[in-house]
Amino acid sequence: METLTAAELLAALGHESRLSIFRLLVEAGPEGMVASAIGEALAMAPATLSFHLAHLTRVGLIGGQRESRFIRYSTNYGAMDELIAFLTHNCCHGAACLPKSAEQGAGACCADPS
Amino acid sequence: METLTAAELLAALGHESRLSIFRLLVEAGPEGMVASAIGEALAMAPATLSFHLAHLTRVGLIGGQRESRFIRYSTNYGAMDELIAFLTHNCCHGAACLPKSAEQGAGACCADPS
DNA sequence: TCCATAGTTCGATAATAGTCGAAATGTTGA
DNA sequence: TCAACATTTCGACTATTATCGAACTATGGA
Numbered sequence: 126m127e128t129l130t131a132a133e134l135l136a137a138l139g140h141e142s143r144l145s146i147f148r149l150l151v152e153a154g155p156e157g158m159v160a161s162a163i164g165e166a167l168a169m170a171p172a173t174l175s176f177h178l179a180h181l182t183r184v185g186l187i188g189g190q191r192e193s194r195f196i197r198y199s200t201n202y203g204a205m206d207e208l209i210a211f212l213t214h215n216c217c218h219g220a221a222c223l224p225k226s227a228e229q230g231a232g233a234c235c236a237d238p239s
Numbered sequence: 240m241e242t243l244t245a246a247e248l249l250a251a252l253g254h255e256s257r258l259s260i261f262r263l264l265v266e267a268g269p270e271g272m273v274a275s276a277i278g279e280a281l282a283m284a285p286a287t288l289s290f291h292l293a294h295l296t297r298v299g300l301i302g303g304q305r306e307s308r309f310i311r312y313s314t315n316y317g318a319m320d321e322l323i324a325f326l327t328h329n330c331c332h333g334a335a336c337l338p339k340s341a342e343q344g345a346g347a348c349c350a351d352p353s
Numbered sequence: 354t355c356c357a358t359a360g361t362t363c364g365a366t367a368a369t370a371g372t373c374g375a376a377a378t379g380t381t382g383a
Numbered sequence: 384t385c386a387a388c389a390t391t392t393c394g395a396c397t398a399t400t401a402t403c404g405a406a407c408t409a410t411g412g413a
Contacts, residue, residue: 128262129255136253138326140371141246148242154332161389172373175391180370194380194389202336209323210339212252218268222316225324254401274360286403289361308359308410 126211134208137184142169143177150187150200157199159192240325248322251298256283257291264301264314271313273306 138144145167150157158166164174178198181187186205189198216222252258259281264271272280278288292312295301300319303312330336 128258132253132255132258135249139246139250139253141243144242144246151330206337206339216265223320225320
């Protein structure tokens with residue numbers, strides 16, 4: 126992943142409203158949530174919500190597909206994965222620097238022999 | 240970690256210049272780099288570099304300490320770790336959604352029983 | 354003490370982003 | 384075809400951010 130692309134993803138997540146939306150979808154899992162449910166959960170005006178959903182979609186962190194009158198959004202786990210891999214790539218010269226991520230199964234970056 | 244705090248860290252990383260600085264320091268490891276070396280590596284004007292270093296320091300992603308005439312900056316791996324843990328917390332309802340992070344030792348988030 | 358070097362702060366400017374009411378678009382069911 | 388609902392687009396406003404030259408501060412050596 127390019128630095129510029131990664132920066133765009135991070136900037137997209139670097140806003141409280143969008144991060145809340147993203148986290149909601151991450152926890153919702155692959156089935157995702159329809160827009161109105163997200164708006165209700167986060168008490169966000171429709172226009173504002175749409176603006177942020179469009180932003181997250183444009184950078185590829187989430188995707189949406191129409192389901193009759195609704196649009197169901199869900200996390201693009203692949204993009205999320207690549208982003209985390211980019212952040213931790215070649216990190217810390219072999220020390221076990223990311224214990225909490227490891228606990229959650231995200232693993233200490235340098236436990237890996239590769 | 241609070242959503243607002245996480246958003247501040249992500250916003251700090253959500254800019255090409257700051258992300259480049261951060262990645263440079265992540266790869267440099269615990270010993271870090273002095274400011275002038277960073278500026279040289281990234282061809283950044285001193286005032287601009289200082290602005291971004293101050294930003295990254297303020298949110299706690301890096302730290303700096305004076306070494307005679309120089310200031311040596313290094314990654315705060317703890318903050319980085321917490322941030323990744325926040326992003327992946329309770330993710331994806333048990334699917335193995337983060338294979339690349341796992342490859343690097345960042346681990347698929349849901350391999351973990353907790 | 355004085356100079357050179359490393360780094361930060363100041364100030365001005367330009368560009369971008371966030372919010373939300375109102376209007377428009379798309380979809381379903383009557 | 385029309386009404387109701389879900390969502391997006393438009394428009395206008397406000398606020399924040401990035402950049403960088405110039406001036407300032409701090410440190411070490413002559």
